Amino acid sequence: MHTLETLPFDNAFARLPEAFYTRLPPEPLPAPYLVAASQEVAALIGLDAAEVARPEFAEVFAGNALLPGSEPLAAVYSGHQFGMWAGQLGDGRAHLLGEIATGSGWEVQLKGAGPTPYSRFADGRAVLRSSIREFLCSEAMAALGIPTTRALSVVGSDAPIRRETVETAAVVARLAPSFVRFGSFEHWSARNKPDELRALADYVIDRFRxxxxxxxxxxxxxxxxxxxxxxxxxxxxxxxxxxxxxxxxxxxxxxxxxxxxxxxxxxxxxxxxxxxxxxxxxxxxxxxxxxxxxxxxxxxxxxxxxxxxxxxxxxxxxxxxxxxxxxxxxxxxxMRAKLGLAQALPGDEDFIGETFGLLQQQHPDYTLFFRQLGRLPAQVDDASRAQADAPVRDLLIDRAAGDAWLALWPARLGAEGRPDADRQAAMNAVNPKYILRNWIAESAIRSARAKDFSEVAAVLACLARPFDEQPENERFAAPPPQWATGLSVSCSS
Known part of the structure; x- marks a missing residue:
């Protein structure tokens, strides 16, 4: 395992022609403090777990100190935003430190580390709110098995940042094998630069595909x-x-x-x-x-x-x-797996369509619906059916309206004859109990604004095991409480 000072950098992206980026250091963040860090992500780059506790960790991942071998830069790209051509964009608030040459290689990028030539008159900063959201969701998605960038840490500062209101600054350190985007190719095509277009495509093919x-x-x-x-x-x-x-x-x-x-x-x-x-x-x-x-x-x-x-x-x-x-x-x-179906049979597309029809009509909590469905037995006698189906019926606006579907589902399961215990275990392995609901993220953010980072850590630990029963974290499995019904997020998030 490595210390901060011995992390081995390779920096393959920095070997591309200089037209692809601008070299510049991050802008220091005043009085940085560590909000949260993922030990799992630290292990991905071979960083010793003890390094997170060092004061230097916050300095490095706030952008205040450069690691030996890193070559910070901001990449240029273009793109379509909300369907309209936006022209040149680029890393307006992100600095790529370089690539850690361990395993398959991970690029480390600081998001919110100050302005770049691509900031378009913005301040190049991120706020604590959005940084915590990105940190937690990156790791939640990874635990759900969804391909994603990863997040190593959030470092905060009391420096004021104006968005919709005045907030405080933060930097999230995120990792990916590459941050090349669709818009990276659109940039060179729009400028009629075939040599650069080919160079970027060759880079992606030779390095990753x-x-x-x-x-x-x-x-x-x-x-x-x-x-x-x-x-x-x-x-x-x-x-x-x-x-x-x-x-x-x-x-x-x-x-x-x-x-x-x-x-x-x-x-x-x-x-x-x-x-x-x-x-x-x-x-x-x-x-x-x-x-x-x-x-x-x-x-x-x-x-x-x-x-x-x-x-x-x-x-x-x-x-x-x-x-x-x-x-x-x-x-x-x-969807077959979510419904407990192990085989592909004729009529499945119609049945899955009917399932979404029920969801749209009855508006149950999406996550709880499938999690509770995994608790139901496939076959019970008619007298016991209503009681057996209660965990799902209770999620519906009109419980009776679900009767037709709740009759179809056991019939489809019966076509396979899989034992209930096997089917229920399989459903619990694909239907999460815990997701990063907006109210959960907001609760962690509010605590962090008061310098209490324990809720961020608790959410991170819970979401690392989204399919497990966690009695100590039962509160995180609940739908939005009344105070959270008005929560919304925007592009400033």
Whole structure:
């Protein structure tokens, strides 16, 4: 294991031509203090757990001190925001320190570490609220098995930062194999820079997707790989009830990771049209729209890669033959598992559609519905059926309205004949009991603002085991309390 001073840096991205980034150090953060750190993520980069307790840890991950071998820089990219071309964007408040050369390699980036040439007149800072949200959700998603960037730490400061109100500053240290985005390719395509476009594509292929190099057209193979991974990622979002909130092309990872946690949300009472971002006036990024937007974003990426792939028909084929099949197949498999179905049988698509029809009509808590469903027996006599089904019926607006569905579900289970104990254990392994609800994040944020970081630590520990029964954390399994009904998040989150 390494100390802070002996972390081995490689910095492959910094070897790209200088047109891809601007080299500059982070801006120091006054009087930084540690809010939270993930020991699991520290282990990913081979950092000794004891290093987190050193005063130097907060200094380093606030951006106040540079580690030996790091080469801080801010990357340039462009993108579509809310469907409109936004032109040049870039790391406006993020500094890539470099890549830790351990295992598969992890880039370390400080988000909120001060202005860069891409800040567009902003201050380059992040606030404590948004930093805690990103830290907790990155780790919650990883524990749910959803591809994501990771978060090492949150370092705070009492420095005032104005957003919708005056808040305090913070920096979140986040990790990924790469932070290259769809918009990274759009940038060079829009500027008619084929050499830079090819250099970036070659970098991604050779470093992360070497199997694409063996294809007749490696760039076509890359687009297909991105399409497949993006389809599988969004299927996972939909299955767990996660909403990204701002699926701009500059927020889409070329590696198929969940990237840039801003106005995200997990579904409470189910509503397919739910918009988790109150800045999204037209509902472009609602829950039900996410699969379509993933498809749209891939076409934006495909247009950018067209000079390397060839005719529009080839680009279209690469997308259509990768994204939709991956999304549909993966989503169906995930929903079967959530419903306790081990086999794919004719009629499953209709049954899953009827399940979402029930959810939309009755608006039960999405997470609790599937968790409670895992408690029900498949077969009981008619006299005992109502009592057996009570944990699910109690979540519905009209309990009687669920009767038809609650008769269909045991019948579908009966087509497999799996023992209840096996099926229930399998359902509990895929239907989380604990998710990062907005009220849970808000509770941790309020405590942290009062310099009590124990709630952040408690939430982090709970969400690391989302499928386990945790009697000591039962409060985190509850739907929103009354005080939280008005909570909302926006692009400033």
């Amino acid at each position: 070497p199997a694409c190099r063996a294809a007749t057209n490696p760039y076509d193979a890359l687009l297909r790989d991105v399409g497949r991974r993006t389809g599988e990622l969004i299927a996972r979002w939909q299955a767990v009830g996660f909403m990204h909130g701002v699926m701009n092309t500059d927020n889409m990872s070329i590696l198929g990771l969940t990237l840039d946690y801003g106005p995200f949300g997990f579904m409470d009472a189910f509503d397919a049209g739910h918009i988790c971002n109150h800045s999204d006036d037209h509902g472009r990024y609602s829950y039900q729209s996410q699969p379509q937007i993933g498809h749209w974003n891939l076409y934006a990426l495909g247009r950018a890669l067209a000079p390397l792939i060839g005719p529009a028909a080839a680009v279209q084929a690469a997308i259509e033959e990768s994204y939709a099949p991956a999304f549909e197949s993966h989503f169906m498999d995930l």
